[in-house]
Amino acid sequence: MSVYKKKIIVAGGGASGMCAAICAARSGAEVTLLEKNNVLGKKLSMTGNGRCNLTNLKIDGSYYNAAAKSRIGSWLNEFGALDTIEFFRSLGVITMSEYGYVYPVSEQAAGVVSALSNELSRLGVTIVYNSQLKSIERTGESVGYTVKTSEGVYESDKVIIATGSLSGAKTTMSTGDGYYICKKLGMSVKDTFPALVGFKTTDEDIMPAAGVRSKAAISFYLGEELLTSEKGEVQLLTDGISGIPVMQASRGIIKLVSENKPVYALLDLYPDYDEESFDRLINEMIKLRDSRSISELLSGFGNSYINEMVLKRMKLSPTMKAVNISESMLRCIFENYRKLKFNIKECNGYAASQVTTGGISVGDINDDFSYKNNPGIYVVGELLDVDGRCGGYNLQFAWTSGYIAGNAASH
Ligand SMILES: Cc1cc2nc3c(=O)[nH]c(=O)nc-3n(C[C@H](O)[C@H](O)[C@H](O)COP(=O)(O)OP(=O)(O)OC[C@H]3O[C@@H](n4cnc5c(N)ncnc54)[C@H](O)[C@@H]3O)c2cc1C
Known part of the structure; x- marks a missing residue:
């Protein structure tokens, strides 16, 4: 049968x-x-x-x-x-x-x-x-x-x-x-x-076509409210941010972004430093202030494209002599590496999402x-x-x- x-x-x-x-x-x-x-x-x-x-x-x-x-x-x-x-x-x-x-x-x-x-x-x-x-x-x-x-x-x-x-x-x-x-x-x-996706930002920062990868912590905010934080290799692109930590965070913020809420990200490029050790590091850097250009002073502190972006945002010429920059302004420059701001415009869409x-x-x-x-x-x-x-x-x-x-x- x-x-x-x-x-x-x-x-x-x-x-x-x-x-x-x-x-x-x-x-x-x-x-x-x-x-x-x-x-x-x-x-x-x-x-x-x-x-x-x-x-x-x-x-x-x-x-x-x-x-x-x-x-x-x-x-x-x-x-x-x-x-x-x-x-x-x-x-x-x-x-x-x-x-x-x-x-x-x-x-x-x-x-x-x-x-x-x-x-x-x-x-x-x-x-x-x-x-x-x-x-x-x-x-x-x-x-x-x-x-x-x-x-x-x-x-x-x-x-x-x-x-x-x-x-x-x-x-x-x-x-x-x-x-x-x-x-x-x-x-x-x-x-x-779309989720597990990168974002376009409103900031027009000059990054190379291939982007820059950097180990960082990234935190997303709506006003004062911390929405989510991730750590890992962040990708900075000509028109936005991506990489695993951004994609992981995207699941939690995508709805707010799609509703055009003013979500922004703060990038910390020194995530393993606590406040005290980062402050010590800044003091050491300030001591190196001499006739070299600010761009040269930053060359060992951050990726050259990121350094360029920080100076551009602060409206400072990369050829400016470090000695001619006040201590408080220098401190301000270094502190940028802990809270680099990106305003989120939109997500990269379904085709780019996982x-x-x-x-x-x-x-x-x-x-x-x-x-x-x-x-x-x-x-x-x-x-x-x-x-x-x-x-x-x-x-x-x-x-x-x-x-x-x-x-x-x-x-
Ligand atoms: C670039 C990328 C990388 C990823 N990497 C990972 C990873 O490493 N690990 C991980 O866990 N997840 C990863 N994902 C997610 C993972 O691939 C998906 O979650 C998973 O494939 C979903 O399986 P599924 O069978 O539901 O859909 P799918 O794998 O998309 O399969 C759906 C199938 O249905 C077919 N189909 C659609 N409509 C019809 C229709 N009307 N009639 C007949 N057939 C139809 C499609 O052609 C397709 O073959 C990744 C996704 C992307 C895009």
């Missing part, structure tokens, strides 16, 4: 969709994976600067947005960082960890995509490229679904929507189709904003990622209102939700 195999459609062949398709097929379902692009995992192949930061060993709800925080713990209990490492090992992808950040030893994201694709083929998953999910409807009185796409119509028992967010370069096909499709199905969609904050409300989703009002439909990955910090947390959520939904849908 032949056993009936559940027919499952997975829409979206990115991180969460490929994981869901593999898990459903491993559990015995007949799986069809629909991908709008002409390749699988386009965004995945760009992650971690091409190295693919798969997950992070230091992980819990505090690394995610407020809406997801209370749910993420139990999801990670079911499929967490160690399960991810084990899952990739089963595909022949061996991982290593750098301070908890987990990468494939090959340090090639393309290898991760290739391993997932090979497993899909090995399991007999049907992959349809250039297939854009358009709508999902209940098939008559039965329990199945009619799935309409740009290239045809499919019948299935269950549907997993894994079409991703609005973030990423154009080639990743991150057009946010899923928000519209899920809304039509009755799900509530939280307002979306994730989208907002999306399908987790309140509409059961623990197995099925839709509460229509449990044959599942929503996974970044399409949901779940976003994490930089460091492997977003891919971990893609694996976690893909694994749980893929298994649940096949039973």
Whole structure:
């Protein structure tokens, strides 16, 4: 007697969709994976600067947005960082960890995509490229679904929507189709904003085209109110600021920026100095004041482009002799390196962002990622209102939700 195999459609062949398709097929379902692009995992192949930061060993709800925080713990209990490492090992992808950040030893994201694709083929998953999910409807009185796409119509028992967010370069096909499709199905969609993104500033400071990278602490304020602070390598660009600490902070300030609130950042280029030791340092520097130019005096104190910017902001000529500058003015120049101000104009937009904050409300989703009002439909990955910090947390959520939904849908 032949056993009936559940027919499952997975829409979206990115991180969460490929994981869901593999898990459903491993559990015995007949799986069809629909991908709008002409390749699988386009965004995945760009992650971690091409190295693919798969997950992070230091992980819990505090690394995610407020809406997801209370749910993420139990999801990670079911499929967490160690399960991810084990899952990739089963595909022949061996991982290593750098301070908890987990990468494939090959340090090639393309290898991760290739391993997932090979497993899909090995399991007999049907992959349809250039297939854009358009709508999902209940098939008559039965329990199945009619799935309409740009290239045809499919019948299935269950549907997993894994079409991703609005973030990423154009080639990743991150057009946010899923928000519209899920809304039509009755799900509530939280307002979306780009997150893990840099900002344009109103200050016109001259930086080289490639920008300047500097270890710093950066704090964002609205008036006197400190919004958030981060530490790390900040990138100063011709028209804005970026780098990991800025991207990490972006999740907390993006809404205020989009409402045109006057948010500004203060950059501290001497973050490891307390007030007393920095004061001592300034006194030492002031003692060096002689006939050399102020630009020469600053040459060992800060990056030359930053020095130029500080002097320009203070309307001082770089050729001015240090000896002709008063002690209090010199003190003022050095103090700039602790509170370099940047007025935030806008964020760099979805195409430059790594994730989208907002999306399908987790309140509409059961623990197995099925839709509460229509449990044959599942929503996974970044399409949901779940976003994490930089460091492997977003891919971990893609694996976690893909694994749980893929298994649940096949039973
Ligand atoms: C440059 C960059 C670097 C990043 N680096 C990291 C990192 O190192 N670590 C980390 O944790 N996170 C990283 N992220 C975030 C991470 O890539 C995403 O969170 C993750 O890929 C989300 O997985 P997903 O499956 O939800 O969406 P995606 O991976 O975007 O997959 C969605 C898929 O659905 C397809 N699709 C869209 N619409 C339709 C439709 N209508 N029909 C059919 N298919 C459709 C798309 O073509 C795509 O293949 C990075 C993101 C970017 C942009």
